[in-house]
Structure formats: structure tokens, C-alpha cells
Amino acid sequence: MPTESEMPLSPDDIHRRYRELQQYVGWTPEDAARVQLLAATLEPYLPTLVDDFYQEIQRHPDVYRVITGGQAQVERLKGALLAWLRELFSGPYDRDYVLRRWRIGQRHLGIGLDQIYVQAALARLRAGLLHALDQSWQGNWPPEGGAIRRSLNLLLDLELAIIQDAYHREHVELIAEHTRAQGELAFRALVEAAPCMVIIITAPDRSILYFNPFAETVTGYTSAEVLGKNLVELLNGSALAAGMALEKGTEFEALIRCKDGSRRWVLWNHEHLSDFRGSPASLVVGLDRTELKDAQQRAWHSERLAELGVLASGLAHEIRNPLNSIRFNLLNVQDGVAQPQTDPADVAAMVKDIADEVDRLEGIMREFLHLARPDPAQVEVVEVRELLESVARLVDGPCRAQKVEFALDCAARVRAAADPNQLKQVLLNLVLNAQQAMPQGGRLDLRCQAPADGVRIEASDTGPGIPEDIRDKLFQPFF
Ligand code: HEM
Incomplete structure (x- = not known):
């Protein structure tokens, strides 16, 4: 000025x-x-x-x-x-x-x-x-x-x-x-050497006024090709349009389409320029995150593979016992049937044991399939206190039998968006696990708080606690 x-x-x-x-x-x-x-x-x-x-x-x-x-x-x-x-x-x-x-x-x-x-x-x-x-x-x-x-x-x-x-x-x-x-x-030299996309567009119709060399490299378009074109239409980025509707300065990720049809992940940020060559404009800066995203995806896949390996070895371990038991009972049945003095009631008991083990195997398979292909969550508004009370009713018997004092602390009206069955299953497993860890009796507390940003459920018990060395394996299936 x-x-x-x-x-x-x-x-x-x-x-x-x-x-x-x-x-x-x-x-x-x-x-x-x-x-x-x-x-x-x-x-x-x-x-x-x-x-x-x-x-x-x-x-x-x-x-x-x-x-x-x-x-x-x-x-x-x-x-x-x-x-x-x-x-x-x-x-x-x-x-x-x-x-x-x-x-x-x-x-x-x-x-x-x-x-x-x-x-x-x-x-x-x-x-x-x-x-x-x-x-x-x-x-x-x-x-x-x-x-x-x-x-x-x-x-x-x-x-x-x-x-x-x-x-x-x-x-x-x-x-x-x-x-x-x-x-x-000086500004040009700086912006032209910048290792990120620097684009200046008119406000509000988003036609391109400036497109730096890095933006050319990422998108494959030359500056001459894109000047005057609408940025959102050019990069086919509906997510880009949505992100730019966010408050200025907010970072957002959006996929763009390049000149050769390929897609790239870009982390965007935009600022308002009150005066660019005499008119209001927007400065749009983009960091190409495609390589990082690919690496993240590869890491995710190898993690899943590793989990699958753990899952498979856990599964093998789980089915070995019922299989052994079935083999043992079958041999006994074979022997029993071969001997005329065998009491038919003993054979019937052995057959029942076999049937029980088959049920157990079926249960394990169901659990495995559930883990491999979980049912989609049926999210609804859950009255958390009611759900916790139903868990308390279910564990009441086992707790009494083991002299475990169970206490529930939850405000009358706490609501959360969740799948009630899945949530109940998780809490039930947690509480039963705690109860089983206290064979000499003890105390088990289930508390629920509702801070402004969500609902928090805590469980604590007076049992021995989870040994330090296995804590990070808690979420591994069949561990
Ligand atoms: C009292 C001091 C001076 C007066 C009153 C004066 C006056 C003028 C005038 C009336 C013009 C023409 C302007 C026009 O084209 O509209 C001019 C141009 C010029 N004056 Fe001076 N001048 C002075 C000092 C100097 C000095 C010391 C030099 C040194 C060489 C100089 C060199 C020039 C030149 C090269 C032009 C450009 C002529 C052209 O367009 O071909 N002047 N001057």
C-alpha cells in the first residue's frame, strides 16, 4: 500500500x-x-x-x-x-x-x-x-x-x-x-520453491489465479492450463468443496483427481486473503499425503495379517482340547460297545460328553466367525442405567455365590448412542471376568459418568489385577 x-x-x-x-x-x-x-x-x-x-x-x-x-x-x-x-x-x-x-x-x-x-x-x-x-x-x-x-x-x-x-x-x-x-x-521465489501446493483462487467463485510448480507436479496440470478454471471442478473434489465450506484455517483431507485420472490424498488448509491484486481471494495450501496414506494402509494390512496369525493359533489351541476329549470318548464308546457287559447308561453318558464337546466346538466356531466378520452395529439411543442394571441382575447370582459385593453407581438419566447388545456383552464379559478373578470374594464397582463429550463407564475390583506383562495383549482374540 x-x-x-x-x-x-x-x-x-x-x-x-x-x-x-x-x-x-x-x-x-x-x-x-x-x-x-x-x-x-x-x-x-x-x-x-x-x-x-x-x-x-x-x-x-x-x-x-x-x-x-x-x-x-x-x-x-x-x-x-x-x-x-x-x-x-x-x-x-x-x-x-x-x-x-x-x-x-x-x-x-x-x-x-x-x-x-x-x-x-x-x-x-x-x-x-x-x-x-x-x-x-x-x-x-x-x-x-x-x-x-x-x-x-x-x-x-x-x-x-x-x-x-x-x-x-x-x-x-x-x-x-x-x-x-x-x-x-521474493514472494514468488518462496512460493515457487515451496514443497506444498499453493493455489490462490477468487472468492467466492473459486477460479484459479495462481498455481505453484508443486501443484503442477502433483496434479499433472500446467499453470497455463488451469488459470481461470474452477478449482473444485478441475480436481473433481466434492470433499474439497465441503472442506472449504469449513471455517478458514481448518485442516481437512480430501481426495483429488489428477490430469491422468489417478487419485491423490491431499491434506488441505485455506485462508482468506482480503486483498490479492485488489480483490478478495482465498489461499489454498495442500500437502500431498498419498505416499503416507499408502504406507498407513500397508501397515494396517500387515497388522491385520499378524492378528489373523494370532487368531489362527488361538483357534487351534481352543479346538485341540474338545477334539482330544471327543477322540478319548469315542475310543471309550468303541471299547464299551465291543464289551457285552458294558452298561448302556455309561455309553449314553460318553455320547453326551461327545455331543457337549461338539457344542463347544460349534460355540468356538461361532465366536471365531463373529470376530472375523462382526455383525454390523445396530446403533440406537441406549438408556445406560437400564443397561447396567440388567448386567447387574445377570451377575447377581454368581457374585453372591462367591461373596463378591457388587455395587453400581450411575445417574438416573444417562443416554448414549450404541449397539445395546454389543455393549451389554462387553460389560457382562468384563464383570464376569472380574468376579471370576476373586474366588475368595471381594468388591466389584461399576461406575458411569457423563462428561460433556460422551459417556464413561469404569469397572474396578479388589482382585489381583491384570499382570503387567499381558496387559498389551488384552485385546488379542483367543488370548
Ligand atoms: C536549470 C536546469 C535545467 C533546465 C531548466 C532544463 C530544462 C529542460 C527542458 C525544458 C527539457 C525538455 C523537457 C520535455 O521534453 O518535456 C529538458 C530535457 C532534458 N534535459 Fe534539461 N534542463 C536543465 C538541466 C539539465 C542538465 C544539467 C542536463 C544535463 C545534461 C539536462 C539534460 C536534459 C536532457 C538530456 C533532456 C531530455 C531531452 C530529450 O528528451 O531529448 N538538463 N531539460
Whole structure:
């Protein structure tokens, strides 16, 4: 944002500044009239003064270097300076006059002329003009001679002021522009080297204004291809659109479609830019997480495989006992049937044992299948206290039998979204496990709290606790 001194001045501003300067130095219409009287007196001296002006310039290489057009340009400049001198005396010192004078300062800046030489040149011109006056009056000074010299000096001071003002203003503007350009260059270099997608889009219609090289690499589109296109449509990211509807600064993950049809996972973040090249816009930054996601997925699969291995060995262990028992009973039945004195009731008992073991095997298989392919949860609003009370009723008998004091602490109205059967099963297993761990009796507490962010159910008992070395295996099936 340019500061006030960097703002370009309008022609009216320039004129106003000149009139203010006139007032400041005390320039009056009388001064103008006195200078006008000089025109005829000084006219014969002007060509010599102009020649001297350019001869002196040619003696200073640092000054002369700005005249790049050789003698032809010097001749043209002499004409311009002569016209300038004539107008100096004639006026009128109006808006157009001031603007023409202002342009001289601008031209000098354009050719890279050091201001110090303009001051020196004007001092030389001033000395020449005053000398010409002395020569013209030949010691015979008019009564107004002092006032005339004073008016001429004031006018030359005003001329220098306006040329320098223009030069300075233009210079500041140029520097400000350069600084802005440098700032933009530094910003570009930074953003173009950034290892993340940096995209700037219009708000609210989301057409692309800027697409950095990293975004090109990830998506396969070139910046030229995408400028002006709608970002969400281009990347086919309905999740991207949904994420951008979130509050600015919120991170969200969204899948995008690249130019070659492939899909990539990107972690997005967006910020509002109140002014990008004069309009509101959105800055959208994306981190390509595809490789990370793939690695996570691979890790998940190998974890599942490892779990399956544990599951299989647990299963083998679980079915070995019933199988052994079945084999043992079958052999006994075989022996019993072979011997005529065998009591049929004994055979019947053995067959029943076999049937029980088959039931057990069936139970294990059911459990295994349930683990491998769990029933989808039937989530509903559960009255937690009611559910805990039904668990308490179920464990009441076993607890009493074992002198385990069971206590339930739950507020009357606690609700949770859950599958009631699954939740009940988990709690029942937990409580029965605790009760079985206290064969000498003890105390079992089931508490329920409802903080603002959910429902928390805690179980504690006075049993020996879970040994440290097997705690991390608690959630392994068949452990
Ligand atoms: C009192 C001091 C000076 C006055 C009053 C003056 C006056 C002028 C004027 C009236 C113009 C024409 C502006 C236009 O095209 O609109 C001009 C341009 C120029 N002046 Fe000066 N000048 C001064 C000092 C100098 C000095 C010291 C140099 C040093 C070489 C210089 C070199 C130039 C050049 C190269 C141009 C550009 C000419 C072109 O466009 O071809 N001036 N000057």
C-alpha cells in the first residue's frame, strides 16, 4: 500500500502545491509584472546564455553522459531551454505552465540526471541572467532595479523547487514500485520453491489465479492450463468443496483427481486473503499425503495379517482340547460297545460328553466367525442405567455365590448412542471376568459418568489385577 508521499499527484494537486509555494516565498502579481518587463531586456542575451549552459555541460563527463543523442540532441535541448527561458519571463504562471515545468523534473529523472547538476546549472543560469542585467543597465540602474532582481530570483527559486519536487516525487514512486516488485519477486521465489501446493483462487467463485510448480507436479496440470478454471471442478473434489465450506484455517483431507485420472490424498488448509491484486481471494495450501496414506494402509494390512496369525493359533489351541476329549470318548464308546457287559447308561453318558464337546466346538466356531466378520452395529439411543442394571441382575447370582459385593453407581438419566447388545456383552464379559478373578470374594464397582463429550463407564475390583506383562495383549482374540 503506497504511503501518502508515494501517491502520484494529480495535475490539480501539482498546481495547488505551486500556488502554495508562491504564497510561501511571497510571490505577488507585481513580481510577475516586473519579470515580464525583463523579457525584452534579456532577449538578446539568451542565445549566448543557452550556448554557455550546454558548453559547461559538455565539460563534465558525468553530466554529459545523459545526453545520448550527440550534437543533434544538444541543438534540440538548446531550443527547449530557450523556449523555457522565454516562457519564464512571459508566464502566465497558470496550471498548464506549472504542469510543463513539472514535466521537466520527470524527464530528468527518466534520463538518470543527478539533481545536484540541475541545481548547479540553475545557479550558473541565474548568475548569467543577473550578469546580463548588469550589462544591460551599464551601472545605470532603474529605480526598481533591486525589486526586479529580487523578483527574478524568486521566480528562479520557484522553478528549481518545482523541477526538484517533480523529480523527488517521481523518484519515491519509482522506488516504491521497485520495492513492491522486489517484494513480489521474493514472494514468488518462496512460493515457487515451496514443497506444498499453493493455489490462490477468487472468492467466492473459486477460479484459479495462481498455481505453484508443486501443484503442477502433483496434479499433472500446467499453470497455463488451469488459470481461470474452477478449482473444485478441475480436481473433481466434492470433499474439497465441503472442506472449504469449513471455517478458514481448518485442516481437512480430501481426495483429488489428477490430469491422468489417478487419485491423490491431499491434506488441505485455506485462508482468506482480503486483498490479492485488489480483490478478495482465498489461499489454498495442500500437502500431498498419498505416499503416507499408502504406507498407513500397508501397515494396517500387515497388522491385520499378524492378528489373523494370532487368531489362527488361538483357534487351534481352543479346538485341540474338545477334539482330544471327543477322540478319548469315542475310543471309550468303541471299547464299551465291543464289551457285552458294558452298561448302556455309561455309553449314553460318553455320547453326551461327545455331543457337549461338539457344542463347544460349534460355540468356538461361532465366536471365531463373529470376530472375523462382526455383525454390523445396530446403533440406537441406549438408556445406560437400564443397561447396567440388567448386567447387574445377570451377575447377581454368581457374585453372591462367591461373596463378591457388587455395587453400581450411575445417574438416573444417562443416554448414549450404541449397539445395546454389543455393549451389554462387553460389560457382562468384563464383570464376569472380574468376579471370576476373586474366588475368595471381594468388591466389584461399576461406575458411569457423563462428561460433556460422551459417556464413561469404569469397572474396578479388589482382585489381583491384570499382570503387567499381558496387559498389551488384552485385546488379542483367543488370548
Ligand atoms: C536549470 C536546469 C535545467 C533546465 C531548466 C532544463 C530544462 C529542460 C527542458 C525544458 C527539457 C525538455 C523537457 C520535455 O521534453 O518535456 C529538458 C530535457 C532534458 N534535459 Fe534539461 N534542463 C536543465 C538541466 C539539465 C542538465 C544539467 C542536463 C544535463 C545534461 C539536462 C539534460 C536534459 C536532457 C538530456 C533532456 C531530455 C531531452 C530529450 O528528451 O531529448 N538538463 N531539460
